[in-house]
Amino acid sequence: MQPIAATNDFVVKFANVNGSGSASANELFARSILRMGVPVCSRNIFPSNIQGLPTWYEVRVSGEGWLGRRGGVDLMVAMNPQTWDKDLAEIESGGYLLYDSTKPLTSQKLRADVNLLGVPLTQLSNTLEGTIPRERQLLKNIIYLGAVVQLLSMHLETVQDLITKQFKGKDKLIKLNFAAMKLGYDYAAKTLAGKCRLKVEKADLVGDRIFIQGNDAAGLGAVYGGATVCAWYPITPSTSLAEAFTAHCKTFRVDPVTKKNNFAIVQAEDEIAAIGIVIGANWNGARAFTATSGPGISLMQEFFGLAYFAEVPAVVFDIQRGGPSTGMPTRTQQSDILLAAYASHGDTKHVLLLPRDPHEAFEFAAEAFDLAERLQTPVFVMLDLDIGMNDWLCEPLSWDDSRKYDRGKVMSAEELEAGTFFGRYTDVDGDAIPYRTLPATHPSKGAYFTRGSSRNAMAKYSEEGADYVYNMQRLLRKFETAKGLVPAPLRRDAKEKTRYGAIFYGSTSPALDEALSHLEAQGVHLNTLRLRAFPFGEEVVDFVNAHDQVFVIEQNRDAQMQKLMVNECAIDPARFISILHYDGTPITARFIAAAIGERMNVSKPKAKEAAE
Amino acid sequence: MQPIAATNDFVVKFANVNGSGSASANELFARSILRMGVPVCSRNIFPSNIQGLPTWYEVRVSGEGWLGRRGGVDLMVAMNPQTWDKDLAEIESGGYLLYDSTKPLTSQKLRADVNLLGVPLTQLSNTLEGTIPRERQLLKNIIYLGAVVQLLSMHLETVQDLITKQFKGKDKLIKLNFAAMKLGYDYAAKTLAGKCRLKVEKADLVGDRIFIQGNDAAGLGAVYGGATVCAWYPITPSTSLAEAFTAHCKTFRVDPVTKKNNFAIVQAEDEIAAIGIVIGANWNGARAFTATSGPGISLMQEFFGLAYFAEVPAVVFDIQRGGPSTGMPTRTQQSDILLAAYASHGDTKHVLLLPRDPHEAFEFAAEAFDLAERLQTPVFVMLDLDIGMNDWLCEPLSWDDSRKYDRGKVMSAEELEAGTFFGRYTDVDGDAIPYRTLPATHPSKGAYFTRGSSRNAMAKYSEEGADYVYNMQRLLRKFETAKGLVPAPLRRDAKEKTRYGAIFYGSTSPALDEALSHLEAQGVHLNTLRLRAFPFGEEVVDFVNAHDQVFVIEQNRDAQMQKLMVNECAIDPARFISILHYDGTPITARFIAAAIGERMNVSKPKAKEAAE
Amino acid sequence: MTYIAKPKLHHPGLKPNKLGFTHRDYEGSISTLCAGCGHDSISAALIQAAYELDIEPYRVAKMSGIGCSSKTPDYFLGNAHGFNAVHGRMPSVLTGANLANRDLIYLGVSGDGDSASIGLGQFAHCVRRGVNMVYICENNGVYGLTKGQFSATADKGSKSKAGGTNSDNPIDLVSLALVLGATFVARSFSGDKKQLVPLLKAAIAHQGSAVIDVISPCVQFNNHAGSTKSFDFVREHNEAVNRIDFMVDRAPITADYAPGTVQVVQQHDGTYLKLSKLHAEYDPTDRARAMAYLQERHNAGEVVTGLLYVEEQANDLHANLNTVAAPLNRLGERTLCPGSAKLAALNDAYR
Amino acid sequence: MTYIAKPKLHHPGLKPNKLGFTHRDYEGSISTLCAGCGHDSISAALIQAAYELDIEPYRVAKMSGIGCSSKTPDYFLGNAHGFNAVHGRMPSVLTGANLANRDLIYLGVSGDGDSASIGLGQFAHCVRRGVNMVYICENNGVYGLTKGQFSATADKGSKSKAGGTNSDNPIDLVSLALVLGATFVARSFSGDKKQLVPLLKAAIAHQGSAVIDVISPCVQFNNHAGSTKSFDFVREHNEAVNRIDFMVDRAPITADYAPGTVQVVQQHDGTYLKLSKLHAEYDPTDRARAMAYLQERHNAGEVVTGLLYVEEQANDLHANLNTVAAPLNRLGERTLCPGSAKLAALNDAYR
Ligand SMILES: Cc1ncc(C[n+]2csc(CCOP(=O)(O)OP(=O)(O)O)c2C)c(N)n1
Ligand SMILES: Cc1ncc(C[n+]2csc(CCOP(=O)(O)OP(=O)(O)O)c2C)c(N)n1
Ligand code: SF4
Ligand code: SF4
Ligand SMILES: [Mg+2]
Numbered sequence A, B: 001m002q003p004i005a006a007t008n009d010f011v012v013k014f015a016n017v018n019g020s021g022s023a024s025a026n027e028l029f030a031r032s033i034l035r036m037g038v039p040v041c042s043r044n045i046f047p048s049n050i051q052g053l054p055t056w057y058e059v060r061v062s063g064e065g066w067l068g069r070r071g072g073v074d075l076m077v078a079m080n081p082q083t084w085d086k087d088l089a090e091i092e093s094g095g096y097l098l099y100d101s102t103k104p105l106t107s108q109k110l111r112a113d114v115n116l117l118g119v120p121l122t123q124l125s126n127t128l129e130g131t132i133p134r135e136r137q138l139l140k141n142i143i144y145l146g147a148v149v150q151l152l153s154m155h156l157e158t159v160q161d162l163i164t165k166q167f168k169g170k171d172k173l174i175k176l177n178f179a180a181m182k183l184g185y186d187y188a189a190k191t192l193a194g195k196c197r198l199k200v201e202k203a204d205l206v207g208d209r210i211f212i213q214g215n216d217a218a219g220l221g222a223v224y225g226g227a228t229v230c231a232w233y234p235i236t237p238s239t240s241l242a243e244a245f246t247a248h249c250k251t252f253r254v255d256p257v258t259k260k261n262n263f264a265i266v267q268a269e270d271e272i273a274a275i276g277i278v279i280g281a282n283w284n285g286a287r288a289f290t291a292t293s294g295p296g297i298s299l300m301q302e303f304f305g306l307a308y309f310a311e312v313p314a315v316v317f318d319i320q321r322g323g324p325s326t327g328m329p330t331r332t333q334q335s336d337i338l339l340a341a342y343a344s345h346g347d348t349k350h351v352l353l354l355p356r357d358p359h360e361a362f363e364f365a366a367e368a369f370d371l372a373e374r375l376q377t378p379v380f381v382m383l384d385l386d387i388g389m390n391d392w393l394c395e396p397l398s399w400d401d402s403r404k405y406d407r408g409k410v411m412s413a414e415e416l417e418a419g420t421f422f423g424r425y426t427d428v429d430g431d432a433i434p435y436r437t438l439p440a441t442h443p444s445k446g447a448y449f450t451r452g453s454s455r456n457a458m459a460k461y462s463e464e465g466a467d468y469v470y471n472m473q474r475l476l477r478k479f480e481t482a483k484g485l486v487p488a489p490l491r492r493d494a495k496e497k498t499r500y501g502a503i504f505y506g507s508t509s510p511a512l513d514e515a516l517s518h519l520e521a522q523g524v525h526l527n528t529l530r531l532r533a534f535p536f537g538e539e540v541v542d543f544v545n546a547h548d549q550v551f552v553i554e555q556n557r558d559a560q561m562q563k564l565m566v567n568e569c570a571i572d573p574a575r576f577i578s579i580l581h582y583d584g585t586p587i588t589a590r591f592i593a594a595a596i597g598e599r600m601n602v603s604k605p606k607a608k609e610a611a612e
Numbered sequence C, D: 001m002t003y004i005a006k007p008k009l010h011h012p013g014l015k016p017n018k019l020g021f022t023h024r025d026y027e028g029s030i031s032t033l034c035a036g037c038g039h040d041s042i043s044a045a046l047i048q049a050a051y052e053l054d055i056e057p058y059r060v061a062k063m064s065g066i067g068c069s070s071k072t073p074d075y076f077l078g079n080a081h082g083f084n085a086v087h088g089r090m091p092s093v094l095t096g097a098n099l100a101n102r103d104l105i106y107l108g109v110s111g112d113g114d115s116a117s118i119g120l121g122q123f124a125h126c127v128r129r130g131v132n133m134v135y136i137c138e139n140n141g142v143y144g145l146t147k148g149q150f151s152a153t154a155d156k157g158s159k160s161k162a163g164g165t166n167s168d169n170p171i172d173l174v175s176l177a178l179v180l181g182a183t184f185v186a187r188s189f190s191g192d193k194k195q196l197v198p199l200l201k202a203a204i205a206h207q208g209s210a211v212i213d214v215i216s217p218c219v220q221f222n223n224h225a226g227s228t229k230s231f232d233f234v235r236e237h238n239e240a241v242n243r244i245d246f247m248v249d250r251a252p253i254t255a256d257y258a259p260g261t262v263q264v265v266q267q268h269d270g271t272y273l274k275l276s277k278l279h280a281e282y283d284p285t286d287r288a289r290a291m292a293y294l295q296e297r298h299n300a301g302e303v304v305t306g307l308l309y310v311e312e313q314a315n316d317l318h319a320n321l322n323t324v325a326a327p328l329n330r331l332g333e334r335t336l337c338p339g340s341a342k343l344a345a346l347n348d349a350y351r
């Protein structure tokens, strides 16, 4: 069996135990490769637990620049005995397994077509002087990193630079880490020379791109978008968004003179209180948001209905995870689409934004506040765990300083004083968006009573059917207006003319890009439309009409986005073929290519992953 | 202008102020007509307020037996100055207006084509000896009742019998009411003779039917269905269901010997606690339910997801009212369909039952508990304010004593003791329904841990994609099984062959029946399918395929049931035409006939009511 | 631009306050509550308190939940914005509003069902955060708007109009507020305007979480014999521990009062409250003893009213969050948006 | 049919209890919590208590919410059913389970975030209804499972591992339970098994709402200096008011003890608790004074532990609801369904 030989195109997976401090060593590995100018994408697969359970870190090295998960593993660093069998099974035929050879392999399963790379990590770590057991435990991670760096012919210096940067000032730590690195590196050089044919070769393929997590970027986007109030309740995978907002506020929003905060962040007692605070703050003219995940979206339902019906702005980040119920808290999915789009009882529709990566997460985060205030309604930014909690290689963040916040239709004291007509729910401009006033704007004009019960155009309580219907129909027209304001879907046509199309959104994007090229290589051509928001504009209908069959690729069980398109665009479901991936792991190019290929009768082994 | 002349076919509407005690007098009127063997349907239109705001009671007298609202009013009893203009406007040309003529009409609007029937109610009431003002206020209602009874040539005795029955034992009250009745009756006889050409004529058209509210019937159904635990939180229009259950339990469920209760009813602190109690009780083997309305359904979302995913039975009555948010708490709508069907985050689907009237409310209430335990999932009984809080004339309630409760797949101690295999989430029978055990069934076998997070078939916590997918796909198959268990839709074909169909459900039924006959009279023929449950069986697809165009008649803005059919049956939306009525008043035959007629180009004035 | 509201022209009869507003400038639309409902008296007391404090009517935000009580903000201060949120969730909406603009006066009006049943959690957390507000619970022991079911404040053994008896332990919002660290806690009675108005004024002056539990009988569903929230019952069992005589900006001279009969408390905003002690031993600055006292008197069947606790140096949520003095909703783009240069620098950190 | 569980065969070493069960029969699956987590000690104490009380392991229902603490029911009493509900909602699920079958022992295991933050409302209402249960809050002052944010029980001024300071008032579940009418209230420390086990036994014997707040340090996120929930802090500030020496079925003779050093309390189920007083003046049957005492000592920086309050004649929810003695989940069709004849009669009433 030929050992796999590959340069700048392979997958390394680290199998660890959580709480063992492997994270920083693994991330160091990924960043070092980026420093060498080679694109990587990394994914952290962690348990809903704090210490002692399996965790994996998967790094895909791709000179071609593919950033989605590929599937399969070429080099497995197996540091977790609990998952040995599973990890072994995942390795590609001809792949490599690096393990701690301090104790001889006895009971463990092995595979003839997998090349063993033994490194006596424990033994080596014991040679590190002046260290306590806990430290040696941690340094083991650096030792295997050293070995891997050597095996993949990476630059030791690059890694060392990063270490120096990371522990700036802590010289003792730096020395210790260097020593550990060297132990692994030298051992590999001495005893495993030539055993591994995977190689990282310096290149210039990364450009000015940045390596950032979606939640971090979105939190920063909220700062740039002018959010001043954040109310949240901890829940994986959304917690890091609120924490990022907090950190960025401390950097950018503390008054240099008074040292006072130009922001207010409240960790609420639960999600219901969080959204209540957000609605109260927006009602009172502050840009406010919350970040949560599925369970929070369920709990906030009643408040979403209030904001929709009373027309109060609100921004909600939904970092989707595996549902239903507590589900898979540390796995990714796109399964809150329908609940968010039709949130709350009664007839409602809500605006959704669908960023494809951290770069768009930043942009849409800022954009969301303009939309919420312009439309006076909740706006959901639909992220997921894959974008939110993994470092993605993406375009640098940018901001146009000439850009002004759109605060929407808010009546000023001057206008009121001048006697400009004000009827809170009156459609003055024909776009179905009414004017609002903020509390205490004017002593005697513009005050009104906000309520979730039926009212007339002047905001007076009313049980008249006609008044109710007026507002409900205006809300529908307002949603029509929204179509012209939200980010339009992006169409990309195949090299060759085709009758087949594919629609996708969010974190599926990188895997899909790659899948397309695989399919193209097999002569399968697809035009694509990437959805970026709901409500859908005409582009969706046009795209579907322009093709006989349209694949809809989603990371949920029930084809939720497809249902939404059918419902809202009156499209014949027969036009759609759903490609669904929902086992909680990020969708892969292999899966998409196989699933589409299969349906287009391209012979290709079906991917392992679970799906319909 | 000819005064309207009609026998056993007209609409009387009483316009009152709430808290003025008119309710019992008005109901007396309706029941008296039933006693005369003439069918009536009545609807109570009341405000979200306790005292001083407008309230109406509309009685339709229909010898033909139409039980839906007709629309329009032939005789208006205008007891509320606040709404005089609105009430006047609603009267059919040639109709009648009965008012308190104690003071002469001065400022009030009038209509040339409306016949005035003045009765000096206040003045007459002052002639009642030995009464205090508050009593006289109440007796005014009886006085106008007396007048109406005379004007419609009804039997005074019939009404008197009912009064005697109602105040059994309270002779003074009976005498007082008789006196008041007589005042109105005699005044009308003397001064309004021949002025009114509306007439109730004794007949035998009621049969053994009963006059009952849907909430009352459903509460009774829960008693018959074996519910032992009820947890609820007050909310209009569901409150009377829990109160009815309480009342019927006190009649039927108190142990004659020990005087202890064979039931437990908890008024919870909110809807979240209510559904939590219901889930806990069902988990522990008691049949438990809650009753709520839209806002409660929103709040219960998270728990619905838990029950779906952990597979715990639960019965939920949703008495739908006007949404979104607080909306129109005292108006009717069918607008929680989508939220209930797809309740909670993640991929979920839930069973809905759709009773057409109180009779079916009773049946489906009992049925719901069998389905919930058989399918181990929440079952929603979707009532609405119209069915729930209005007295409907419907078939008597019946129960087959040979019927046995279906407690579903619950393993006994004996089975466990005998070593029968038990794997909580294993599909043993191929119907995707697993077996469950109740706590403390067996000392050492059958215990398991129930959770909302992912698990394997043996109920052990698992973050394995394959385990998760196994359960999610099984849940889909379980939903397929449900299709064979829920009440099937009922098809009724038109006299003549037709390419047009109509689909409807719930409280729309009586109005639709009547609309069909109107349309038929105009040569428009429609086959109909009445949905009785979700998930939908093949019948729905077959029905749609059998017709070119299918009207879907709903009482919501967004055609929610139509969306559900399109989604779940992959039907081309183009096959459907939605007929939507959502101003909060019950849909009328006139509205349906006009809306359908219009689309079939039958010339007919469009109904006043709001719709799309 | 800030205004001093211009008083409208009025009948000569109406006496204007310092700002030139008359009583009428503090009114709202006409109440739709039942004739005689305790809640209407509380609205009247609020109007009186605002008038006497010379508040600019529009610089108030009226927040409420759902219920008859929660409808009342529509019936006072018609020139102020109001927000009738969802059931039991007013505290969070008020908190958000307060965060957005610290300069307004926040009146949170709620009912016992709204606050003690569905809203208990939000009530508790809003109070423990020290949100600067006056939280008024119009407490009638029942759900008025849904026709008279027991609420969580109904006393054990209390009878419903329908004849049922309440078997759950009551939730005493005053004790709860004390446990949760509220810095101003009082109880009053809708029927005692002389006590209620000064309490409301002191609460509005208080710069922190002020909680006032006002027993407010429901004439429709809970004013019968056997109810512990009826007018008669409260009148008979009302035990006021003190009475606020007046509130001034300078320390009043108390020398001329018999020792132990008067207590002077200074609030954070500098105002002084002069309290006449009705129970010599009661000290409204001792939280621990206040709790014990309330428990004991409640067991003795008394309804203790008055200013039950006040912390002289209270802190509010903004102080804890160290927010800027300017209302957050007034901060401009230049303050809020770090701009492109900073972003470019930041990008490097992610390479 | 009811069983007496058959003990398995065991290593001779293991000592069986009255029912012949050994310690091992009360264990569950292996904990996945961090090494040294306080919660694991509580699980151990529960196992010990159940073993010493000779409980049939399977006649217990283990209810919990979400959190590290809420995971623990998986780690004890493996033969009992468990229900890991949703976050903060265990109390309602437990209430429902209890209504369905009054014969089981209900252990409600929760965390401070689960109980005092999102779950405060349900905790309060479950307690005030007198649901017969042992409610255990494994209190570490942080959200462990979400990596160490402050929970609502974190003390004001307490420092987080990240360096932040908590500025909200803490929620003291013990004071809350007292205000809400809990009939058995205790506080303990996961590090003090000698105190905890007897308290758990007494709580299980108690026929009403028993609330035990157990300080249970989070070694991962809240065991540092500056935290008031760390092992060191609690050890240093732990002030036990009493110690349960034993629980017996007959009144113990107390003559031979120095006066004021011993207190005997009889519980509803007949058992007697013998308490050694560590604070002579502390009386665990006086709710009002208990509240004041806790408030004072808390201000003094003490962590008061022990049996803080017990009501000798407690009532539970079933007593209030007057439910039949038989578990509702065992009632058959004949008891539940009135049948067709009654329905026919009823129809007439609707004509
Ligand atoms: C989520 C939700 N549940 C239930 C209701 C129905 N509801 C309206 S008001 C109310 C109780 C009001 O009681 P309280 O707060 O004491 O006010 P009161 O009417 O007594 O003044 C209830 C249960 C609702 N509007 N929303
Ligand atoms: C509705 C909902 N919101 C948030 C979460 C995320 N979450 C899981 S556990 C937890 C807090 C647990 O804290 P605590 O109850 O103190 O338990 P501990 O881990 O400290 O023992 C949170 C916020 C969730 N699971 N569900
Ligand atoms: S029902 Fe009760 S609370 Fe509501 S308005 Fe009437 S009296 Fe007031
Ligand atoms: S994180 Fe804290 S609470 Fe959770 S298991 Fe670890 S030590 Fe225990
Ligand atoms: Mg009330």
Ligand SMILES: [Mg+2]
Pocket: D067, D111, D112, D113, D138, D139, D140, D141, D142, D143, D144, D151
């Ligand atoms: Mg905790």
